Amino acid sequence: MTDRRVLGLDFGTTNTVAATADALIPLDGAADGVFRTALCFWHDEDVRGGLAVEAGPAAIREYLEFPSDSRFIQSFKSVAASASFDTAPVFEKRYRFEDLGRLFLDKLRSHAAGALDRLDRVVVGRPVTYAGSRPDEAIARQRYDAMFAGFARDVHYVYEPLAAAYGFAAQLEQPATLLVADFGGGTSDFSVVRVDAPGAAQRCTPMGHAGIGLAGDRFDARIVDKLVLPFLGKGGDYRSFDKVLEIPPGYFADVADWSKLALMRNRRTLAELDRLKKSALDPEAIGRMIALIDNELGFPLYDAVSKLKRALTTGKGAHFAFHGAGVDIEADVTRAEFEGWIADDVQRIAATLDRALATAGVDDGRIDRIFLTGGTSLVPAVRRLFTDRFGAERIVSGGELTSIAHGLALIAGEDDVTAWTAS
Template identity: 65%
Template sequence: MDNVIGLDFGTTNTVIAAGSGGGSGLVAIEGPAGTEPVFRSALCFWHDEAVRGGLAHEAGPWAISEYLAYPEDSRFIQSFKSVAASASFEQASVFEKRFRFEDLGRLFLDRLRARADGAFAKPARLIVGRPVEYAGGLPDPALARQRYDAMFAGVADEILYVYEPLGAAYSYASRLSEPATVLVADFGGGTSDFSIVRIGPAGAPGPRCVPLGHAGVGIAGDRLDYRLMDRLVLPMLGKGGLYRSFDKLLEIPRSWFADFADWSRLALMRNPRTLAELGRLRRAAVDGEAIGRMIAVIERELGYPLYDAVGRTKRALSTAETAPFRFEGGGLTIEAEVDRADFEGWIAEDVARMEAAVDRAMAAAGVAPDAVDRVFLTGGTSLIPRIRRIFTDRFGEARIESGGELTSIAHGLALIGQEGDAAAWAA
């Protein structure tokens, strides 16, 4: 089938690939600085009386540009995919309006398609990647599917959902001519997913890739960002501090900081009710200035530069043993040197859960480590040395391959979409 679109709607980034003639090519998407295939999964809202309804919006790098120009007069939302399977998320309050997940999704999708210069008009078949395990506590896959269906309704003649690591596997298979048993590890912003596939010889009849087993965990790049945030930033915003309640001193509820560290909720904390509650907490806190800094970060919409600083440090630690962390804004200045060894200690619990998910995928496939011919790592988080060691320790460096960290899933999904039995891949 021609006129196929593979869509990797990611927690952090979104990528489109167009499939036809048995091939797959990435779609260049317009941005303020030029075109590129990676489009940030973000939205920005601001008041504009010239727009119907009085509320304008942009997506991707355009959203970031609008936010950076007018941070205090806009609302910036990123990583909203992380609440797709959350029953506790009902609506996001943005100024005077409320948006369901599917409303945010359609606004984002409309802007994405408009910036794709007609390449994503009305495909005959749309293959949408989905995680093996959704992010969040007690995720509800049926709810996520319902929300995805509403988000993508009418976009294509046929819509199929395929596990993201299977898309990466199909992309990787296009590099191989010989048969192989492959472990695909896909590390995104919100989830880490693992699939074992059997890749057949090129040109042989029947499906090129046969899934053998899969598993996932709702932990990935965003959680590792949180570990840095928790150690470097949150103590200066009051975490671990005390407040007065009648004649007692109690620890400030940690729920405040769990919300603050989550992109899907941080942008929504700038509302009168939450700020009023924080004002009362500041008056009761032993260190009221720390809560004041937290309020300033929320009121001045400093979430993006704060997380950007965290992300820069995390990425720097992928290639250096130490890296600087610096953030300044809202009356808060933090400067620190971070050792890779310390960072690896902070994420040890998360790494253990990723390793357990790899074990589950291997068990589901009935494959022993020595039967895995190759390991394909994809996703930005796969570049972190401690994450890579999960696989080098088990399989040896010689069997590890990587590439297309941000684009392999979309590329493979567009290839799958051209198969006559593409529905067999649907999750």
């Protein structure tokens, strides 16, 4: 692929990274090329259509400057395979998934100083299993195709852990059976790859894959559920005629889901919540939920949850603090408490690991190396899945936010990428 412009693009739930075979693509305001997968909209009379948009770090800056007059959307990759998702309401307009995706890619390109212009080939990462309760791969593929149409002359999709395996294989000097575990924001994915000795015609041979649509964002939701939602009315009741009924759980599930929280700020939802407030036995709690949504406080809530999670990754305990819209929450949380909240999720991840090994036809003893990647791989409870099972000596990690993009770029440089592409 000499003299051709090829790129690996890790379009992630939380972050997006672009790379060539040699280096990460520098992006304005993005530390080490890690670009937040987020959009911010606001009214601007000087912009065609009257609605301006930014992405990544610039989106965060715009939101922080005018939070009440903007719409901040993050984790929208999580709805790629959702048949129930139609459009996202943003002020007076509605956007399909592919509309949001194209806006994001346009802004990504504008922050790359020409490095993403006139591309010949792009290899894009995709999860083994998409996020959501009943993900539809056909819908996700249609939306991805529409999103990336025109981004490059030639676009291919590769399983994200497979890309990480390809990149890591370049470090191996001996044949090995490699297990790659990729833990991102929306999904936890596994690939088993046979790596042949250097000089082999095809060094890497995929053996099996498995994935599940839960990862870091689900852990965040557990924190919100335990520490925030009780203040917003979860578990409370409302009066309907002569009956007292539990408040429907759907509102609380949406507050705890980063891909849905921002979309709750629409007339219909706010009107429903206002009616609920009038009939709730604790109207002040519902009022706090309305204020949180109406004041566009999804990002500061996400930031508070992320700080707690990072602190519990390195320490045995941490302090949670969130203040805004009349919701003032402070709590000390131990790592043991957090691990109790996510225990069921970790068990489901472990079952998915079992499925990946079974699909590949290998047992634990045949795995020579385990490569852990993705930000959620740093969570101690997740890491113990591998140290307890395989032993710390077989585990390697690093480049948690960049290894997939690097592997995708190396695959993009191959003359024939079809051995790696996913449907």
